[in-house]
Amino acid sequence: MKKINLLLVDDHELVRKGLTLMLQTQKKIDVHITQANHGKEAIKLAKEQDFDLIILDVNMPVLDGISTLKKLKELAIMIPVLMLSMHKEEDLIRDALSNGAAGYILKNSSLDEITKAMISIMKRDRYLSNEVAEILINHTNDEVPTLIQNEFNLTLREIQIISMLVKEMTSKEIGDYLFISKRTVDGHRNKIMEKIGAKSAVGLVKFAVKYGIE
Amino acid sequence: MKKINLLLVDDHELVRKGLTLMLQTQKKIDVHITQANHGKEAIKLAKEQDFDLIILDVNMPVLDGISTLKKLKELAIMIPVLMLSMHKEEDLIRDALSNGAAGYILKNSSLDEITKAMISIMKRDRYLSNEVAEILINHTNDEVPTLIQNEFNLTLREIQIISMLVKEMTSKEIGDYLFISKRTVDGHRNKIMEKIGAKSAVGLVKFAVKYGIE
């Protein structure tokens, strides 16, 4: 069997090392592992190199798992993605699957389950761990709330402005950069604060950090 | 240096393997590791064998970390315990420390930090990671500042000011609350930004969120 070229994305060194060790001590599959700390790094690597499989942690700083998944689809990077999560929240699972994740397993999975998932996905099948499958079966179709858009109705422009404000840019600097008036930027900023319920730019920054807009 | 006989308690195989690998690939300390899945198993092992150190996950099924810690004290098992946690909730940290935990670190710790913590604790010192220490400073009025050393040399007053700025309070509001001049608050804010290298209050908020001062 051919060596699997795996991109492993998780912000915890502990988890990366653990999975690496587990995969090295089994004989079903032969894996070469490249590691990434967070989504941003993963995207950079996925653009440069050709992987057979990506294992993506759901909860990460800088760029979370779901956002990374979306970004990969945007970039038309068609590498199958296995999501790895600490939590079994239904919303996250649905969000991941509806954004093209090939599988979803929990971090308490055994080595056996992880390799099974990897093999399935390499064969272009989907894989859900039993626990995850059960959640989806029992709680039927409610909606898939996309993290920020649906909850706060932020526009792409607004998110762009947020990300620049969080880089410590002033309204004037942002305006100059985007070739729009400082006033327009102010307008966007105020609209954003209104939408998310922030009293000042401070609340805006907290919001941004919380939702991984950086 | 003598071999440390470590009992590692975590319900995630991934984390146990990861820590095992990490500890094997460093040379500062020599460790023999016994693993346990959850608190109940840990207590059984601790009664049978003599360990030098216990690393205890906070969130576990069957018997969680804090309960295990309590149970160990009840049984007069005096092995030092280093708590390992995914979350930085103040209550958990206080609960752990007041029940005799010798240290508390987060799962995103580096290998270096983990070994540092282990060495400290083996010397019967306490060890708190910076993130954890800052949570305690911020929410305590004037308790135990001796434990705390942070890399930015922030004073307690400065951390207090940060925590209020992050609550979206203005300099004037903070001044009124603390019965000091708005100017003094401005002075503190500027000093803080200088120390942490922030260009504006935005950078200050990002710093605060990153270090769990909220």
Next chain:
DNA sequence: CTAAAAACAGGTATTTATACCTATATTTTT
């Protein structure tokens, strides 16, 4: 004991943010 750092606070000036107002062209939704 002396020197350094921290906490305090006033002055002045400039820049930035916030709070209101207004309006128009474009895009999206119904």
Next chain:
DNA sequence: AAAAATATAGGTATAAATACCTGTTTTTAG
């Protein structure tokens, strides 16, 4: 086709933050 939301941007005014200056008192460290 009409209505709603978005992105644009100007005016005016106030509040807040930032950048300099200056100083005193208290606390901490060498």
